[in-house]
Amino acid sequence: MNATELAAAVRSGERSAVEVVEEHLSRIDAREGELHAFNLVMADDARAAAAQIDAAVARGEDPGPLAGVPVALKDNMCTRGLPTTCSSKILDGWKPPYDATVVTRLRDAGAVFVGKTNLDEFAMGSSTENSAFGPTRNPHDPSRVPGGSSGGSAAAVAADFAALSLGSDTGGSIRQPAALCGVVGVKPTYGAVSRYGLIAFASSLDQIGPFATTVADAALALEVIWGHDPLDSTSIGSVPSAIESPLAVLDRGVEGLRVGIVDEITLAEGIAPEVRAAVEAAGLALESAGASVEHVSVPSAEYGLSAYYLIAPAEASSNLARYDGVRYGLRVDGETVEQMNAATRDCGFGAEVKRRIMLGTYALSTGYYDAYYGTAQRVRTLIIRDFERAYERFDVLLGATSPTVAFELGARTADPLAMYLSDVCTVPSNLSGDPAMSVPFGADAAGLPIGVQVLAPALQEATMFRVAAAIEAAKGSAS
């Protein structure tokens, strides 16, 4: 049963939330040892929360739109009194004194949390191999990565450990693992979902979004978590009151919509032929459903990855300055404060996090600031302008999510740049702030899932979901 069906069954009293959560916990018992999707399984808390949902239903109350739905949270979202590690040794054992806003909203909607999921340390990576607690494996083929950085959240939904999960997407960290694990993954418009309690990586790019097995489930989850939050100063005041509900328009079809296939994220070098074929096939499916489909160029998107790998590390180097051994987490002793800070950080951070802190600190340092960070920010403006130009002619854009299907563990760990290239199709939407989502569409010859990416202008999630629903309905047969 998917999340929509589970919530309906629990709300109507047809199924008990306790029974639903037990089913998911038993699947976790059976396969978690192999997959390692979780840093923490919250079995007892989940059973207690489910019992409360059942009690509410018995009293004739409505527990909410996610009544009894098992949900997994990426372990960079704060849960009061429960470990929140970012898969880093530097936060091992830390228990936040507050809940993230998304956690509160999900709980208030009746969701039952089953665990905190593994990620690349501080969400920096594309394979979930950069976790201090070991990698997560892809449920479709455990010799392969689930993608990243939200690999645990993607794997948890793909393995049906949870009906829904949340991830965070700074350069593709929801969409790319969704593609590799064969599930739906959504990066909403920047500012649509509160970042309060999301441990910051790159604040102008980070956005929380859902993983689900269906487009409708993803819309259901998004409408629970989004909306203005006074605790996040970048939260958009007009969400959701002034924008259309994706759930309300899912079955409206795509007749008359104008769809552009973006050359730079479909045809570029390094994008596998079967992935290109899936994007073209999705385009054809939309055409048969009544949309008009054409190719379009978003020229500066080609420079997105280079700009991203200056902007994101620059912001990260500033955000991660707070891990200094003073207020939380690990401390390695030193004679002076500065020695204590430097020893703590060298011991607590993994190799990729150090690499990005170094890259960002360098890009912001005297003498290099304008050449690197400044130029990247101007390129960001060009990318925004190119998307605006494309959206004058098209309602939504289409492209690949990941250049390839899931790769073998270890295949890209020795070459940081090869790993960074995993994000080439997804970073442009983070730089522009626009929404984008990945929908499973077809598989390669070995049966590994392929994801197609749907992109839309800011706050046009409703149109994006309509197109995603049409792609889902066309049932990918691209292989």
Place this chain on the structure above:
Amino acid sequence: MSEPGARITRAEVTHVARLARLALTDDEADSLTRELGVILDNAARVSALDTAGVPPTAHPVPLVNVLRADVPKPCLDRDEVLSQAPAVEDGRFLVPRILGEEP
């Protein structure tokens, strides 16, 4: 124009590590010099675009200063916060001596 992979020297890596408060080992400094050189070659592609006169974007949505009403409200519980710190004394965070200060 630098040699491929040679945009950053080992001395610069050591300097940046100091700025970033990272006590790198010699091995880490060696491999970072090599890796950052390759990554910066790719990043430097941004200079291929003509960005003269283009304003920088720091943030994807237009931001105005956001102020809340000036009304007191509860904040995090001090004891709960301090319970998560590595060292505390008298309701405050405890740190080693500041550089140059007499013990």
